[in-house]
Amino acid sequence: MMIKELVSTYLDHLLVERGLSSNTVAAYRRDLDRYVRQLADSGVDRLESVSPAMITEYASRLAEGVRDEAEPDRWRHPPLARASVARAVVAVRNLHRFAVEERHTELNPAAEVQPPAPARRLPKALPLDAVQRLLETPAPDTPLGLRDRALLELLYGTGTRIGELVALDVDDVSRALELPEQETAAIRVLGKGGKERFVPLGRYARAATSAYLTRARPELARRGRGMPALLVNARGGRLSRQSAWTILRSVAERAGITTEISPHTLRHSFATHLLDGGADVRVVQELLGHASVTTTQIYTLVTVDHLREVYLTAHPRAR
Missing domain, CATH: 1.10.443.10 (Intergrase catalytic core)
Incomplete structure (x- = not known):
């Protein structure tokens, strides 16, 4: 199954069957589109070709950022905060779990990939x-x-x-x-x-x-x-x-x-x-x-x- 097709089906599932808000689905879409682009850069466009190492590499590149090859002084994708990386990895994990549950595949390459623990920040209250x-x-x-x-x-x-x-x-x-x-x-x-x-x-x-x-x-x-x-x-x-x-x-x-x-x-x-x-x-x-x-x-x-x-x-x- 094509990764793009899976993402489209999954987003429809979140919106229609899960009833998530349009803002939440839009956030999932941004994270998963970025994931699809990175896989495409590696020559991967089918679900069956994804490995755990690719998902780990995806998380690492989100955290480190990606430089523009033509202009190394500029970012193609600037580094993301730990919380943003964690959210993106969770989106990928949920996507692959959905693929297994819907029987598009028997293997879940994201099952053992853990999102980074977000830094614990205390909320700030006014006196x-x-x-x-x-x-x-x-x-x-x-x-x-x-x-x-x-x-x-x-x-x-x-x-x-x-x-x-x-x-x-x-x-x-x-x-x-x-x-x-x-x-x-x-x-x-x-x-x-x-x-x-x-x-x-x-x-x-x-x-x-x-x-x-x-x-x-x-x-x-x-x-x-x-x-x-x-x-x-x-x-x-x-x-x-x-x-x-x-x-x-x-x-x-x-x-x-x-x-x-x-x-x-x-x-x-x-x-x-x-x-x-x-x-x-x-x-x-x-x-x-x-x-x-x-x-x-x-x-x-x-x-x-x-x-x-x-x-x-x-x-x-x-x-």
Whole structure:
């Protein structure tokens, strides 16, 4: 079987039968297209001709990069980070496992090839005072300021991913906002893999969202065409992830926050501050929508570092 044909069949399987998102399938496509090109450079275009050594060589060349033969000072493919190499190798392993499962071949040359272990990086959370400065920076008396304040309060107050947040419609939050103030409101979020979860809507996020919907969104949405999106841009269309990122960086700069920041920083801060406050790691797992508690437990390392720092600076016999 031709490798190109196998890749095409596998990508269709991921999209149609597995129901993976178009972004995830696009990432698989990029990694596997690169794999097919390297095999072609070695004169291999059939599945039966692939060996474990070829896959190991593929991983090595991703890590080391490939120079342009005509211009050695330029990269044909620049070196990839360890995490990117690991992702690419996993894509190749999954491709060959699929070929065996679908009986296109009996041998899996990738079975013994292991992806490099990614370097463990702790997520960076903002200190609470920096979060407070950030949330208070957007203007409370302009449509865009009210929208930005709602965006940031929702990001930090619910711990949602930015893609999950910008996908929300007004109807997704309206029922929660109609509840009496003494009742805990929650909103439905559609996470990775179409997994649904409910996240509480805290008092500050609730107030910011209500103010935005009442005093800002009608004016912004009037410039669009019946857009149901909760968060809209200045033209009345749905706010994009890229625009949300730009808004956050602009507000952070005005708030005097000099560390690198992204929408995921507020998600990290949400989890870390919950654990600092005594929340159970499995509760935080559910709130974040992690499939495994192992993913959530990395945040406990952040809080241990924080506790160690407090101990060293506060206890009279710590040093």
